[in-house]
Amino acid sequence: QLQLQQSGPGLVKPSETLSLTCTVSGGSIISRSYYWGWIRQPPGKGLECIGTVDYSGSTYYNPSLKSRVTMSVDTSKNQVSLKLSSVTAADTAVYYCASLFCGGACYSAYFDYWGHGTLVTVSS
Amino acid sequence: DIQMTQSPSALSASVGDRVTITCRASQSISNYLNWYQQKPGKAPELLIYEASRLQSGVPSRFSGSGSGTDFTFTITSLQPEDSATYYCQQSYTTPLYTFGQGTKLQIK
Numbered sequence: 001q002l003q004l005q006q007s008g009p010g011l012v013k014p015s016e017t018l019s020l021t022c023t024v025s026g027g028s029i030i031s032r033s034y035y036w037g038w039i040r041q042p043p044g045k046g047l048e049c050i051g052t053v054d055y056s057g058s059t060y061y062n063p064s065l066k067s068r069v070t071m072s073v074d075t076s077k078n079q080v081s082l083k084l085s086s087v088t089a090a091d092t093a094v095y096y097c098a099s100l101f102c103g104g105a106c107y108s109a110y111f112d113y114w115g116h117g118t119l120v121t122v123s124s
Numbered sequence: 125d126i127q128m129t130q131s132p133s134a135l136s137a138s139v140g141d142r143v144t145i146t147c148r149a150s151q152s153i154s155n156y157l158n159w160y161q162q163k164p165g166k167a168p169e170l171l172i173y174e175a176s177r178l179q180s181g182v183p184s185r186f187s188g189s190g191s192g193t194d195f196t197f198t199i200t201s202l203q204p205e206d207s208a209t210y211y212c213q214q215s216y217t218t219p220l221y222t223f224g225q226g227t228k229l230q231i232k
Contacts, residue, residue, distance in 0.1 A: 035219075047168065047211055047223040060219035096167055102218075108174050109215040110158040114167035 002026045004097050004115035011121050012091075018084040018122075022097030022115055029078050030055040035100040036080040037111060038071065040093040052100055053080060087122045094119050126150050126217050130210075130224035138232045143199040145227045147190075147212035155191045156216040162226075163208045171210075172197065199229075207231045 008020035022036070029036060038050040051061035053071040061069045070083040080097060095118050098111040127150040137143050147157065155175040160168035170179045172188035175195055185200045199206055212224040 037221075046225045047213075049221045049223070052219055062220065098167075100221075106218040107154070107156050107216060109156075109218055109221065110170055110173040110213070111160075111168070112170050112173075112179070114169070117167050 002099050002113040004099065004113055006095075006097055006115040006118045008118055008120075010119055011123065012087055013124050014088055014122055015086055018082070018087050018091065018095075018120055020082045020095055020097070020118055020120070022080045022082075024078045024080065024099070028055075028075075029073060029080065030075055033101060033103070035102055035106075035109075036071075036073065037098045037100045038080075038082045039096045039098055039111070040091075041096070041117075042090075042093040050082065050084075050095075089122050092120065092122045125220070126153060126214055126222060128212055128214055128222055128224040130212055130227050132227060133225065134228040134230070136230045136232050137202050139202055139204060141202045143202050143206075143229060145197045145210055145212075145229075147195040147197070147224050149193045149195075149214055149216075152192045153214045153216035156214055157188075157190065157195045158213045158215065159186075159188055159197045160211045160213065161206075161208045162211065168211060202231065204231055 003025045005023045012018045035052040037052040053059045068085045072081045097115040099113040102109045129148045131146045157175045159172040162168040176188045187198050209226045209228045
């Protein structure tokens with residue numbers, strides 16, 4: 001069973017870069033069946049998928065955030081990272097990392113393990 | 125983009141009741157529809173995948189059905205611990221995954 005441990009600052013200043021790391025245990029991030037996703041949830045609101053990355057570093061970003069997002073992997077540390085640049089108050093949210101199980105060209109894909117979430121507040 | 129619309133947005137039911145939540149896609153997504161439960165302050169938890177398959181370890185009172193554009197999530201014999209917000213999520217437009225807006229379920 002995978003466990004995802006998130007780390008990173010809970011407070012970021014406007015215009016700066018949000019950086020979060022997700023350390024995976026209980027399995028390797030080097031997997032043909034798994035991608036690694038970041039999802040965020042503004043306070044009191046719903047879930048938004050920020051993007052996904054696979055073990056080779058291949059990424060997909062939500063078009064609404066694409067210009068500001070960078071995701072990467074460190075296979076030696078079994079970690080996945082998220083960077084979101086030029087943040088504003090609208091980026092205040094709980095950020096989750098999650099494992100995305102992909103079957104059959106990923107049409108069947110679901111987030112089966114989640115980190116605990118990190119509340120990131122954008123404020124000066 | 126495919127829009128996912130859940131109904132109702134909120135509901136209240138009593139212990140032992142049967143509860144149904146609907147998720148409608150703006151275009152056909154086959155059976156590529158998942159359901160999650162989120163309790164306050166916690167991460168979402170996968171309950172149902174591919175519209176009707178129960179995730180391992182999830183109680184059998186939870187079930188899902190549907191295909192195409194219309195999907196249903198059902199809890200038979202509602203329990204106090206089922207108080208939560210439920211989300212549907214489509215994976216048809218991989219790798220762009222979208223969630224419904226959520227349905228908040230309260231226990232009377």
